[in-house]
Amino acid sequence: MKVIAFIEGIILTISCFFGSIFNLPDKNAQKLIERNGGVIYGVNHPNEQYDVLKDAGLGWVRFDIPYPYNAAGEISRSYLDFKARCKGYADNGMQVLAVTPYPKDYVNIGGFDPAADIEKTKEIAVFLYNDLKDITGGFQITNEMGLATFMYPLTLEEAATFIGVQLEAIDAAKKADKSDFMIGYNQANISASKDLNNLLKPYLKYCDYVGIDLYIGVQTNDKASDYAGRIKKLYRQVCRPIIVTEFGFWSEGGSKTEEEKKEILAYYGYASEEEAIADGMNFIAKLPQQFQNTLFYEFPGQEDQWAALVFSKCSGHFYGQTSDATLENVGFTPEGQAEYFRRVIPAMRKLNCVAGMIIYCCQDMPICWTCGQRWCPYETRWGILQLDGTPKPAYYAVKEVLTGTK
Numbered sequence: 001m002k003v004i005a006f007i008e009g010i011i012l013t014i015s016c017f018f019g020s021i022f023n024l025p026d027k028n029a030q031k032l033i034e035r036n037g038g039v040i041y042g043v044n045h046p047n048e049q050y051d052v053l054k055d056a057g058l059g060w061v062r063f064d065i066p067y068p069y070n071a072a073g074e075i076s077r078s079y080l081d082f083k084a085r086c087k088g089y090a091d092n093g094m095q096v097l098a099v100t101p102y103p104k105d106y107v108n109i110g111g112f113d114p115a116a117d118i119e120k121t122k123e124i125a126v127f128l129y130n131d132l133k134d135i136t137g138g139f140q141i142t143n144e145m146g147l148a149t150f151m152y153p154l155t156l157e158e159a160a161t162f163i164g165v166q167l168e169a170i171d172a173a174k175k176a177d178k179s180d181f182m183i184g185y186n187q188a189n190i191s192a193s194k195d196l197n198n199l200l201k202p203y204l205k206y207c208d209y210v211g212i213d214l215y216i217g218v219q220t221n222d223k224a225s226d227y228a229g230r231i232k233k234l235y236r237q238v239c240r241p242i243i244v245t246e247f248g249f250w251s252e253g254g255s256k257t258e259e260e261k262k263e264i265l266a267y268y269g270y271a272s273e274e275e276a277i278a279d280g281m282n283f284i285a286k287l288p289q290q291f292q293n294t295l296f297y298e299f300p301g302q303e304d305q306w307a308a309l310v311f312s313k314c315s316g317h318f319y320g321q322t323s324d325a326t327l328e329n330v331g332f333t334p335e336g337q338a339e340y341f342r343r344v345i346p347a348m349r350k351l352n353c354v355a356g357m358i359i360y361c362c363q364d365m366p367i368c369w370t371c372g373q374r375w376c377p378y379e380t381r382w383g384i385l386q387l388d389g390t391p392k393p394a395y396y397a398v399k400e401v402l403t404g405t406k
């Protein structure tokens, strides 16, 4: 039995190696696409404009499942709200790719180590599967393990166990009710992801897909074809259908002029950076609460350095300034964002191993959640819809690429 599994594994690896070079059809990807009624096209952080999204060919949404219990061990209010939201999408003919909770939720709310108490972790995974299988289209087991903020407090090895045992438990539950419910995990485009994929090798057989979040050409000089290159590389590693679980581009960004920077300093009542730094904690107290929280968590116990850190490590956020490097020199403008989707979506969907792609994100945000400032593009200008829900040029570009109509 073991020998056969080993030989099967080798054949699969070779077929994916050549499959990635010659873009050969992938049986598992075809099966998944058929099961989903087509390639997944969707948005992250969705709003409830069902028809606007569906009109653009976006039938899927992706968002997080809150930890299902409160501290008293009862079903939590936020989990019930999540279920009501999922039902709204299901009733409107849309599907949800639901992201299971982060490790820290199990520690902070559940009060246990999810990589150590494996039986408890499995139990929750199976509960979520049974409770949500009829109102969601699939699960992503937690998000971007390998990135410290999301992985906290687990090590990469523990995070792989955390993902693996959930996949294993849900797979067993799926077999028991002969379900083809879609499950998988994702990764950020970082070097630790290769180690994560290696650690998860024993569990890949349970994965209907493997996901990757790609932000190539956002503050880096890259090409649309680099998206295809990175996806092929992952496909060779995991030999499973690939879903690009996040990708996107800012409609505003780039460097700021000295004049613009002076205006932002003046907004806080200073003529220069030196003046603000000299004002120390008085200056910090004028920043939005989110900015102060970020300093508190990222530089604990370094209060005397915070004012200087605002203009070194946090200066991008303070001025709302990003690198000018972009995908094929497309600008961080509403029209540039539209052009990004016109180039990147076709580059990805011509790959036979790709079973889906989910845009980051649906709608602009009023303030950056790192610095709390409305002029900071880092977390505010990803939307294909504006803050008020009206479409940007990117929305129409996506619609044209996906549906063929303007």
Ligand SMILES: [Zn+2]
Residues within 6 Å of the ligand: 317, 318, 368, 369, 370, 371, 372, 373, 376, 377, 378, 379
């Ligand atoms: Zn910011």
